[in-house]
Every structure is written in structure tokens, then in C-alpha cells.
Amino acid sequence: MHLPDLGILNEYVTVPKVFHSYASGRPFERCICCEKNLLKNGTQYVIEKAIRQYPGFGATDVIYEYAMCIECTTVMRNALSSDSIRVIENYLSSRVNLVERRKRLLAQSGKDVNTWLSNCLISGTAMKDSVEYQIYAHCDGGDLLFTYLPYMVSANALQELDGLISSETKEVLGDFIDNHFGLPPQYKELLKRRKTLVL
Numbered sequence: 001m002h003l004p005d006l007g008i009l010n011e012y013v014t015v016p017k018v019f020h021s022y023a024s025g026r027p028f029e030r031c032i033c034c035e036k037n038l039l040k041n042g043t044q045y046v047i048e049k050a051i052r053q054y055p056g057f058g059a060t061d062v063i064y065e066y067a068m069c070i071e072c073t074t075v076m077r078n079a080l081s082s083d084s085i086r087v088i089e090n091y092l093s094s095r096v097n098l099v100e101r102r103k104r105l106l107a108q109s110g111k112d113v114n115t116w117l118s119n120c121l122i123s124g125t126a127m128k129d130s131v132e133y134q135i136y137a138h139c140d141g142g143d144l145l146f147t148y149l150p151y152m153v154s155a156n157a158l159q160e161l162d163g164l165i166s167s168e169t170k171e172v173l174g175d176f177i178d179n180h181f182g183l184p185p186q187y188k189e190l191l192k193r194r195k196t197l198v199l
């Protein structure tokens with residue numbers, strides 16, 4: 001997608017609790033792939049958390065969560081075929097204008113992370129009406145950046161997107177994860193299960 005580069009001036013906040021690791025109760029410290037320390041200023045990374053809600057019980061479960069440094073996300077992205085990347089980008093740009101969305105949210109709610117996450121990026125479904133959803137953030141050291149992220153995507157929209165990616169691409173990505181990352185098996189499975197949403 002040809003999105004304009006952003007010069008972040010003061011559009012950032014300390015990484016809020018919603019993007020802390022559920023497992024540790026603290027901010028993510030390490031890249032899941034290369035174990036680089038993420039909390040050093042100038043280290044960019046992405047956080048992804050998949051969450052299931054139990055409506056009526058006020059309870060939520062974190063299905064999986066991880067942080068990955070920008071270098072490792074680039075390596076993973078390069079494993080995707082250019083056809084698949086094009087399909088994903090066409091799908092996204094037909095559903096959402098990320099430039100417009102960022103402008104609108106900054107004007108309306110400023111740096112209120114909850115507002116940025118309140119509705120599915122793709123379908124518009126409210127978080128409270130999404131039984132399962134994923135949230136994404138772009139961070140730098142101890143800060144969350146308001147780039148084209150953060151955003152929330154409902155499981156239904158992710159399912160639709162997943163259907164657009166060829167099984168061949170999924171296999172290539174699976175092999176790639178097996179061969180390139182010295183990860184414990186449970187992390188490999190986690191990365192294979194994740195629905196790829198290209199930034």
C-alpha cells in the first residue's frame with residue numbers, strides 16, 4: 001500500500017495496559033523471534049493480541065499475544081508472495097482509508113487508545129459486539145505510536161481476509177517459520193495460527 005510516511009512529533013503515549021503482556025502483567029520486553037530488547041528507545045516493534053470475550057460475564061481471555069521487532073516483521077513479510085501481499089492490500093484499501101482514519105481519530109479523540117480500538121478497522125463492528133478480535137499496536141521503546149495503528153480487527157473480518165490468502169502462501173510461510181526462527185514449538189504454532197495482517 002502506498003501510504004505516506006509519518007513524521008511522529010508528539011503522537012505517542014506510554015504503552016497502555018491494554019497492550020501489556022497478559023502473561024507477565026508488564027510491557028513486552030522481547031521480540032518473539034530474535035529476543036531483541038524492545039524497551040530501548042528507537043527500537044520499533046509491533047504488538048498483536050487475540051482476545052475472546054464472554055458477553056454477559058464481563059470476562060475476556062487472551063488467546064495469544066506477542067511482540068515482534070520491525071526487522072523480524074519485515075523478514076516475515078518478505079516470505080509472503082507478492083500476489084498475496086497485493087490481495088491483502090487491495091482488500092484493506094477497498095475497506096478503509098488509513099490516512100483519513102488517522103486524521104479523523106487524532107482530531108476527534110486525540111491520543112485515546114480506547115477510541116482507536118473501539119470499532120473493527122475493516123467491518124466497523126463495535127468491540128463490544130465482537131466475540132473475538134485482535135488488536136495491533138506499533139511501538140517504539142516504552143511508547144505506543146499513533147501511526148496508522150493502533151487498530152482492532154474482528155475475527156469475522158480476519159476470517160474473510162484469511163480466505164483470500166492462498167494455501168500455497170500459507171505453506172510457504174509455515175515452512176519459513178519452521179526454518180528461520182529458532183523458536184520453541186509452541187511459539188512456532190502461535191505464529192502459524194496468527195492471521196497475517198500486513199501493516
Ligand SMILES: [Zn+2]
Nearest residue numbers: 031034069072
Ligand atoms: Zn526481532
